[in-house]
Structure formats: structure tokens, C-alpha cells
Amino acid sequence: MSALLEVDSLVRHYPVRIPGGLFGQPATLRAVDGVSFAVSPGKTLGLVGESGCGKSTTAKLVLGLLPPTAGAVRFEGGHVPARRNAEWRALRQRMQMVYQDPLGALDRRLPVVAQVMEPLTVFKIGTPAERREKARDLMAAVGLTPHLFERFPHELSGGQRQRVVLARALILEPSLLVCDEPISALDVSIQAQVINLLLDLQDRFGVAFLFISHDLKVVRQVSHEVAVMYLGRIVEQGEPEKLFHEPAHPYTKALVSAIPSPWRQEGYERIVLQGDPPNPVQVPSGCAFHPRCAYATAACREVRPVLADIGDGRKAACHLLSPIASA
Ligand SMILES: Nc1ncnc2c1ncn2[C@@H]1O[C@H](COP(=O)(O)OP(=O)(O)O)[C@@H](O)[C@H]1O
Numbered sequence: 001m002s003a004l005l006e007v008d009s010l011v012r013h014y015p016v017r018i019p020g021g022l023f024g025q026p027a028t029l030r031a032v033d034g035v036s037f038a039v040s041p042g043k044t045l046g047l048v049g050e051s052g053c054g055k056s057t058t059a060k061l062v063l064g065l066l067p068p069t070a071g072a073v074r075f076e077g078g079h080v081p082a083r084r085n086a087e088w089r090a091l092r093q094r095m096q097m098v099y100q101d102p103l104g105a106l107d108r109r110l111p112v113v114a115q116v117m118e119p120l121t122v123f124k125i126g127t128p129a130e131r132r133e134k135a136r137d138l139m140a141a142v143g144l145t146p147h148l149f150e151r152f153p154h155e156l157s158g159g160q161r162q163r164v165v166l167a168r169a170l171i172l173e174p175s176l177l178v179c180d181e182p183i184s185a186l187d188v189s190i191q192a193q194v195i196n197l198l199l200d201l202q203d204r205f206g207v208a209f210l211f212i213s214h215d216l217k218v219v220r221q222v223s224h225e226v227a228v229m230y231l232g233r234i235v236e237q238g239e240p241e242k243l244f245h246e247p248a249h250p251y252t253k254a255l256v257s258a259i260p261s262p263w264r265q266e267g268y269e270r271i272v273l274q275g276d277p278p279n280p281v282q283v284p285s286g287c288a289f290h291p292r293c294a295y296a297t298a299a300c301r302e303v304r305p306v307l308a309d310i311g312d313g314r315k316a317a318c319h320l321l322s323p324i325a326s327a
């Protein structure tokens, strides 16, 4: 099956100044530093990694909200334009975004049903009565009861607001939803409900997700494939069950070992990462993870590993796993 979304060697650098001299020294912050992946129609790619590793920047690049320093995004067979022209607006009907903060995404002055139907009004789809009916249908589909439809965002709970955001994101029948930490701001008790809703919506509407989260457990639950990011690059990619049962990359091993689980086997040891936290202004030479890696060799300090096949449908960027792969 051909990909719905293809991301090819995406790079986003920011010029910054680091302390030193009168105005600081110019430096480059490598927010995203060569990321490639694909999302198939109706499937979910989970993008996971610690805060600051470049997940949200990747989402903005995918949506064309931010021009890439290098690389390209293809969606439904066409390039995502770097400028917000008519082509970009047409494409954005097909690719929608769900953020962490539903209250920030909604207009406090409008009843929620008006906000759900708004995209139809903007794109002049249907009559006002048809728009309202479609909005009500979709709000019911995301589990909102009719007595909530005319309420204002602040009258709803966090979970209900995120349902409104999802209904609005789906009303133009997009083929891709980019979800950036969509449940991180919700109460733990509500998180599971919204995850189930996302899975149900995918089944019903056949929509693909680029699902971004720092929470490995959540990513594991929703994804068909998982990509682990470290300092602006993907270091491991594969099916969630395999990746979580037998993480291959030393960084993934450390992340997985930190997931709290009552079923840990005896003799299990949590891997505590050594060294400095990652800094995208001073990306280490060679493998960016090498200063924190217990297995690093001289090659790891010098040669940057590329994301390469390690068998079993998995990929990793690690010299120890694919000794010949380097860039
Ligand atoms: N507009 C910007 N200017 C400078 N640095 C930025 C900007 N946006 C993001 N960054 C930096 O890029 C890195 C990646 O950020 P982000 O993509 O938000 O990470 P994540 O979503 O994984 O937490 C961080 O170090 C962040 O501080």
C-alpha cells in the first residue's frame, strides 16, 4: 500500500545565541535533524521521545505550519507547500491537527456546536442546516450528549472539550490527524476514554494518525508502528509489541526500562541514563546518544549511525546493531 504521508530527510534548524561575549555567540539549534518516516492510510505512527527531542517541530513541519530547513513532506501524493497558499489551504482540509490544550484550541465566546461546524462554513460546504446537522452527528459520534452542544467551552470538562476538538477536526473528513500530546493535559481517569475514542474513530472513519506523545505506554496502545526520537532524529522504529518487548537501541532500552510496570520480572533493573541531558544546540559528534550510552565505542564517538534495517521489520540507528551503517 502506498503511503499517505511521506516525510523525507526533514531538517529544522534555528539560529540561536549561546552565552559568551557581549551579545552571545551565534549557534545552531537542531530541533529536527534528518527525520524520515511514512504513515499508511488508516494507520497510526506513534512518535515518542523525551521533551525537547523535536516531536512538535516535526508535527508543524508535516502540517506545513513551519518551513523546513531541508527535506520534504509528501501528502496524498503531492508536496506540502512551504507557503500558505490556496494549495496549502486545500490540503489542510485533508490533514488536521489536535493539540494538547483543548481550551486553547477553542473560542471561548462561541457555543461548541458552532465551532464544530465552522470548518464547513469556511470551506462553504453544504447549507447552514446541513452543516449544523453534520456537526451534531459528529458530536454524537465522539460521545457528546445533545445537552452539551449549545454550551460554551468553559462549561465543559477537559475530556469533553477534547471530544469537541476531535469532532471539529473530523468534520472535513480528513485522511490524517496529527495529534500532538492529545491526552497529556487530561486527568488520568479520562485518558483511557479518549484513547478508546481515538481507536474507535480510526475504525469508523478510516483516518490515519501521526500520534505524538512523550508517554510510551500510550503510544504503545494506539500505534501500528512506533518511531523513537532522540535529539531530532529517529533512533529506532518498529511494531510496538516487538519494540517494547525487546527494545534494540540502548536509548529505547532505557526508556522502556523506565516505564512503571507491576509485571516486571525478577532481576529487572531500571537503566538510569548517565551524562548530560540532551542539548540540541550542542549535538554530540558521531552518535548523538554516545555520551550517555554504556556500550559506546570509538566508532560511536566519530561516525553518525543511520537508521538501518536490523531485521524483523525493525530499524535502528546504532553501530552495535548494524555495524556497517554510517553517514
Ligand atoms: N521557535 C523556536 N526557536 C528556537 N528553538 C525552538 C523553537 N521551537 C522549538 N525550539 C527548540 O527545538 C527543540 C525541539 O522542540 P519541540 O519540537 O517542541 O520538542 P518536543 O515537542 O519533542 O518537546 C527544543 O530544544 C526547543 O526548545
Ligand SMILES: [Mg+2]
Pocket: 055, 056, 057, 180
Ligand atoms: Mg511538544
